[in-house]
Amino acid sequence: MAIDIPTLEERYIGSCRRHGVLPNSSVLSSFFKAEIKKSCQERCCLEIFIDDIKDIDFPPLLDVCMDLDTSEIEAVDLRNESTSEINGEYALSLMRAINQKLRVVHLQDLSFGKDFLWYVSQRGLACQVLTLRSSHFWKLNLAGEFMNMHTLNLDFCSSLTSFQGDCFNCMPNLMCLSMRETRISNLWTTVAALSKLPSLVELRFQCLSHCNDAMTTCASSSGMSDDTADFVLSNRVPCIGESCIGTSDLTDHNFSADNPLSNFYSFDDITNHDAPRIVDDSSDDGEMDISHRRQRYWLSALFSRWNRQLPLRNENQDEEDLLGGASARRTAEGSRKYMPCHASPICYEKHYREFMIASLPNLKVLDNLPIKKIDEEQATEMFSQHFEYLPYGWKHKESVVNILQNREIKSSRLNVRSLKYRPSYRSGKTQYFYARSFSAAKVGSSTWPFLCPLSLSGCRLGGEDRVFRPRQFEYHPSDSSLMVFGTLDGEVVVINHESEQIVSYIPSLGAMNSVLGLCWLKKYPSKLIAGSDNGSLKLYDIHHIGRKSTGIYGSSGCVTFDEFDQLTSVHVNSTDELFLASGYSRNVALYDISNGKRLQVFTDMHQGHINVVKFANHSPSIFATSSFDQDVKMWDLRQKPIHPCFTASSSRGNVMACFSPDDQYILASAVDNEVRQLLAVDGRLHLVFDIASTGSSQNYTRSYYMNGRDYIISGSCDEQVIRICCAQTGRRLRDISLEGRSSGSSMYVQSLRGDPFRDFNMSVLAAYMRPASRSEIVKINLLASSGYAKDDSDQPRPCPSHSMGA
Template sequence: MINSRNLSQRGLTCQVLNLRSSHFRKLNMVGNFSHLRTLNLDFSSSLCSFREDCFTCMPNLKCLSLCETRIANLWTTNSALSKLPSLVELRFQHCLCCDDTGPHPASSGGKSTDSCQLDSGLCVGAPSPFDGDYFWHMNTEEADIYDEVESTFDDSSDSEVDFTNHCREPNMLEAGCDVIPAWNGLVDLQSEISFGPLPMQDEDESSSSCNSKRISSFVPKRYISCHPSPICYEKHYREYMIASLPSLKVLDNLPIRKIDRERANIIFSQHFEYLPYRRKKKENVVSILHNREIKAGCNHSQNWKRKPLYVSAMSQYSYSRSLSAAKVGSTAWPLLHPLSILGSVLGGENRNFRPRQFEYHPSDSSLMAFGTLDGEVVVINHENGKIVSYIPSLGAMNGVLGLCWLKKYPSKLIAGSDNGSLRLYDIKHISSRNKGIHSGVHSVNFDDFDQLTSVHVNSTNDWFVASGYSKNVALYDIGCGRRLQVFTDMHRGHINVVKFANHSPSIFATSSFDQDVKMWDLRQKPIFPCYTASSTRGNVMVCFSPDDYYLLVSAVDNEVKQLLAADGRLHLNFNIVSTGSSQNYTRSYYMNGRDYIISGSCDENVVRICCAQTGRRLRDISLEGKSLEDNSMFC
């Protein structure tokens, strides 16, 4: 009998390994599986990701099935699958012909079929390695090893390797494509999807109307997909897989023809970036640094000999881009740095903070300030995990919802809480073990702004603005510590975020759940906006690009757009797939200058990185697993 806990370490000599309905979260197989030809992981509902090298021990694996798992990330999945040089058939869902009683004929080892067979849906040839009856045709040494694996069921979702034979009884759709009857209108299709985009439903539609529309739109004319893994919902999933895995011949029971691969390559180039800044091949960080030193040496030598330069030196910005591309290209798995926020404050007392808002320091990249739901403000060095300054709530603040550093005075920041309290702090005079006795000496109080949600300082550090659950925006003078004016009725709904431009001290933008984004100029009396731009859903936030050339607008449920800051015209729509949730609040920011944007939503455990010039997706980063604890943040 084989112990499931060391199965992945020892390996097996069988050619077919059936691990349907297993309970493990992350696949990590490092033993000897060189004889393995077929691996079935269908209905492993806890499986959400792969270890980077989990398939390197399977050089001869040809067929892999992953229906109804939790696999969702295109990038890490493709990176893991690229270690399978012999893979020709891959399945994340069952794809059936509507008028057929079995899988598409191409699933039988990837054999080609003519157009007549495709249209008629005839099932010909040998059974697929994934079909239910296939295991009846195997030799003894290829037998299903379920009965050989020791049953050690583990309810913990954090167990990374747990092979188990606790299989739920498959229904007619699960049992295999060869036993599914012809569609007669009696089969419940609500759990099935098509290859098309998910339809959006209006919130005021009745549930019965939603269900009927969902069923009719999910059933294509020729093919029906059932038991999909979440990765199948990703936009251009099929094209991405075909373009990224050149040896693949069959995907989801459908053959990959030459025209399919050509189309996939075109779509991939339109919607995805292989490497940052359109790099065509991966670069080595050491090589980039070596080339920089060589060119620097050439320049120094030529200057010393007073000869003209013939070597064109790259700018520091170009080297920065090259290094960024090399780092991203080195692995699809991001280096997540868990930041423990269980700090030692108050004379040695340990506090378990509950962060709500955070802002990176404008000049020291190692520092970050975060506000908590308990009204505390903490400045931490996220590189070494040490608390630099701690500001207790003192009973005056509730949850901190607004934070903003002063760029000209980098030791000062403004914090605003949801009860309207506004304060300016100088962290240079506040230690990490501050007991709060004299903290008021190094802070400035401003007039309250009721139900505050956002604060932001202008480029000259003269003023800051505040917004909240109202239609108003308040302007404050930082130097004299008082409120100058309240601009009323600037939107039809409450103003979620207000942001000053990075270089123009009088220009600011507001975003509201009334679906409008407006640009304002303090040099004109802000009764009428410079312009108004609208979204189809409520706007969660807005921010300027570092050079003030663009506005990045984020609306509910992944509606992310880039506008020209000059007049509000649409420059780019990032076309991130929506979830259909009206509570999926989305925020987006610029990164690495204005080269890329990073976007995340509260109902999803993924952040997306897209090119700010083309809109193409560079990478999705999944944030899940046992390392995501309540007292951790990720940088």
């Protein structure tokens, strides 16, 4: 006699009776649909909409789901498509009860809260497809088990800006990843995180859509199910902001039900066009006053420039455009046009597409476009032209241990054959060669460099705690541990930046406003010049502060010079005899340090006000000026600076200029990332650094040399990134994104300096984007890891150009 096995509906109704609750109509409907599929010999999949389930409905549903392992249900999909509040503990219990039969989980985590998100990220899920829309996290940190997951959709997670270094280690089978309209922007950290995904074949940061001239249809991406594709084609949905593909493109992809890509995008991606939510990150970051203009521009840049829909791009258009330099494509159908939709800011980096293709050789589809052999070849060539895989052109990662062993072996050979063998630079075996090798190895193993804010708060002076607001800073020229910074309140503070101990403190005494100009003397390393925006100019001896002294310093240990109105810059010549001051005028003043007198004022040196004046590092009479009149000029005091030695022009106003340490070059930085290197001998253009502009006329850019004159570092006041480029080739080595102390808080670059004593070290004066936030000095060490990135330097990996056989 056959035993009747109760259906899912019957089991659920029985469980409801035991718990004394009425059956939920949505759950009954889900069970009924599953039974219909079972009777039709179709794949039996159960789809549950959590939105329709109240707390009282969960216990009987859990009873049924506990026994799914013994049922004929092959897979369970859980969907949550509203932001109504749901009990996160019940939802987690339901997922655990379904266990290995959990296939698709689609969540709006605003419904569940932060605790739910933390549990999912730290414990993991057994699902194969996870779609998560969240405004709760800004750095992706997945540490739980996601062994079954092949598709992860993080589209419209509007707070997501970066990754923990090992966030993808827990999902070795992930094939498809989508992060449209997030705030991901750093190419280097993104590639470092994604390289931990051995199975990744499809990646999306935007939709690059082919637009048919006759009719454009809207679909979510390659990876729609057959039913969805048929629905879209039969109804001819007009393009309203999602991925646009021609009907012929659908045949390029496999839309079978068993293909993991078929679950990459659910149909709600086609119909849900809600604008991203702007999240207010509350913080107590202090007192730094940022203008309303800056805040408006930042929000505009974040949600307008990055996420705007760009004009259609012709297939034959030059690759150097705002789509990230996508390679030109030709097909049998002729010229095609592509339109980006819902782009993350990383897509607006120059050569974005080539960088991703060259760095992730296993990738097959990027932003809906398949990667062909010609794309790989072009990406390899483009990468080698515009990027450095490792410092100093190193092609492969090496471990520091191997380099040390090779150096010791070579040293022992040199001792034996010291009279016969003299290694040359070209042979690549000098100590200079090994120093560069160490740098290449260490930088290559620390994609997430060590960032350490200099502790300037809580310093006790005179029995009270002081909170400083730095506005300018300079490294000491001969003592590697010292740094001086001036504050918005007119204070001058000398600090040991290694021990974070204050060495000297000079109060403003009501005589100074914001300190904008600082310069150490070289032959007298205890002395420095400080100038403020109200024109005050003083020379201090930090060894005499607070002591009685004789001579021109008097008892206060300082000399006061004639004021220079609206001062912005001061600089001392190489012999410590003279210094120059410039400001919001067309004039430059020359001062004699020994007697404290102003010698002369040179008038009308530019057509606009002079932002920065700099002496050469070795010639005491040569100096350069940069102005918003778009000119950089070199002058010689020996020739009475009436006519410049030369004039070099840029297309925008010049923010600053500086000499290379050997005075061979002048580095000129104009508004909005126009950075050029000039030959100091005659002003000829030597190199233009390929940095994308933002379109802002107030994006003031500053650049300095690092590692002598080997590299330059560049940052701008409306961006949170420091760019590092080779000073000889212009190739980009690395971008470093600044992150604030609180989650998701962004910072912009006010000033920056390369450490003169330590290779690949620098400091950045950064301020928060948020009004009423204080600025801080951040020390950056590219040779050390931040601690959350795994150090895999002992695992050699070829550079992208070699991985594709070029």
